[in-house]
Amino acid sequence: xxxxxxxxxxxxxxxxxxxxxxxxxxxxxxxxxxxxxxxxxxxxxxxxxxx
Amino acid sequence: xxxxxxxxxxxxxxxxxxxxxxxxxxxxxxxxxxxxxxxxxxxxxxxxxxxxxxxxxxxxxxxxxxxxxxxxxxxxxxxxxxxxxxxxxxxxxxxxxxxxxxxxxxxxxxxxxxxxxxxxxxxxxxxxxxxxxxxxxxxxxxxxxxxxxxxxxxxxxxxxxxxxxxxxxxxxxxxxxxxxxxxxxxxxxxxxxxxxxxxxxxxxxxxxxxxxxxxxxxxxxxxxxxxxxxxxxxxxxxxxxxxxxxxxxxxxxxxxxxxxxxxxxxx
Numbered sequence: 001x002x003x004x005x006x007x008x009x010x011x012x013x014x015x016x017x018x019x020x021x022x023x024x025x026x027x028x029x030x031x032x033x034x035x036x037x038x039x040x041x042x043x044x045x046x047x048x049x050x051x
Numbered sequence: 052x053x054x055x056x057x058x059x060x061x062x063x064x065x066x067x068x069x070x071x072x073x074x075x076x077x078x079x080x081x082x083x084x085x086x087x088x089x090x091x092x093x094x095x096x097x098x099x100x101x102x103x104x105x106x107x108x109x110x111x112x113x114x115x116x117x118x119x120x121x122x123x124x125x126x127x128x129x130x131x132x133x134x135x136x137x138x139x140x141x142x143x144x145x146x147x148x149x150x151x152x153x154x155x156x157x158x159x160x161x162x163x164x165x166x167x168x169x170x171x172x173x174x175x176x177x178x179x180x181x182x183x184x185x186x187x188x189x190x191x192x193x194x195x196x197x198x199x200x201x202x203x204x205x206x207x208x209x210x211x212x213x214x215x216x217x218x219x220x221x222x223x224x225x226x227x228x229x230x231x232x233x234x235x236x237x238x239x240x241x242x243x244x245x246x247x248x249x250x251x252x253x254x255x256x257x258x259x260x261x262x263x264x265x266x267x268x269x270x271x272x273x274x275x276x277x278x279x280x281x282x283x284x285x286x287x288x289x290x291x292x293x294x295x296x297x298x299x300x301x302x303x304x305x306x307x308x309x310x311x312x313x314x315x316x317x318x
Contacts, residue, residue, distance in 0.1 A: 004122040007187055011126045011180040012111065015133075018176055019285060022169060026292040033299035040306040 079157045081298045088295050095288035102281030109274040117271070124271065126184040131259070132279040133177035136286050137205055138240055140170040144212065145237040148230035158294070160226035161301070163233065164216045165293035169286060171209035178202060189253060197246035198254035205243055208236035 110128035117124035144166050151159035181199070182192045193199065212229050219225035247256045258266045259275070267275070 002122060004187055007183045008111070008122055008125045011129055011183045012107075014179055014183075015129045015176055018172055019289075022172060022289050023285075026289050026296065029296035030292055030299070033296050033303060036303050037299050037306075040303060040310070043310070 081158070081302065084158055085295060085298060088291050092288060092291055092295070095284055095291065099281050099284035099288055102277055102284060106274055106277035106281045110278050114274045115270050120188060123184055123187050126180050127271075128275055128278045129282075130177060130180040130184060131275060132282040133173045133180060134202070135279060136282060137170065137174040137177050137202065137209075138243055140166065140173065140286065141205060141209070141233075141237065141240055144170060144233045145240075148233040151226060152230045152234070158298070160216075160223070160230070161297045162290070162294050163212070163229060164226065165297050166290050167209055167213035167216070167229070169289050169293065171206065171213055173286065174202065174206040174209050178206060194253050196252040196254055197250035198243070198252050201239060201243040201246050204239050205236075208232070208239060212236070 106128070111125055114125070114128075116122050120127075144163055147156075147159045147163040147166065150156040151163065178199075181202075185194075186192050212232055215232055216222075216225040216229035219228070246252060247254055259272070
């Protein structure tokens with residue numbers, strides 16, 4: 001592998017790690033919020049609700 | 052039983068909607084936003100997967116090496132989209148901040164809050180990949196020329212916004228301070244864009260978005276555009292997903308507060 005390919009690999013590797021981390025964090029937050037919200041909604045007494 | 056009511060920051064009562072902001076506020080209701088974004092989000096994930104599934108192998112394996120840059124040109128397929136996203140994302144942040152300050156759009160604050168960490172990340176990636184390209188091509192990791200320095204300032208603006216909106220106990224005060232910073236910082240975007248035209252820089256001038264049309268050969272231009280579209284769809288999906296999570300988290304805090312009040316009044 002030439003030296004140029006090392007720079008290319010590091011650049012794309014950084015991109016993969018960064019977007020992978022952002023994606024994992026987004027999906028984790030969404031699923032945790034959805035789960036928690038569903039739990040609270042079932043516990044809530046009936047009445048006016050929003051949204 | 053006490054009713055659970057949304058605070059002004061998340062309600063969208065027609066009586067409080069400023070004139071001229073009716074269309075904007077139609078989509079400000081959190082429930083409507085969650086429904087609409089829930090329908091759009093899978094398509095954005097699919098679109099980004101499809102475009103990057105085509106664009107990345109095209110950029111890394113199928114496109115030819117450049118006659119001057121050799122294989123290093125393949126860094127451009129990630130560096131250039133990150134630079135475009137850093138700038139266009141910041142314009143979006145400024146628009147969201149304006150909507151929050153002028154029309155008091157209930158979701159604009161949350162959107163801006165969730166946009167800035169992603170914007171900071173892509174700007175950091177733009178700087179890092181630019182540096183990785185500069186070392187073999189220019190013989191240096193960094194130079195203090197107008198383009199590189201103005202992008203570094205843009206990165207600090209992104210990080211500053213992300214930190215500032217989280218620095219206050221009251222979310223609304225943080226959002227207001229962040230919105231002002233975002234609007235003031237928007238001055239830097241044309242500086243980034245035109246720095247290569249106005250100053251004598253080591254960074255090359257624009258080769259795609261220019262008056263005379265793109266100066267790149269189609270073998271490089273097409274995979275670049277596909278990668279840029281893919282990263283843009285991924286960026287939009289991430290910001291939308293984070294905003295959805297933030298809306299739900301805000302709702303959770305309201306429900307927990309209502310629950311605590313009920314328990315307090317029952318005791």
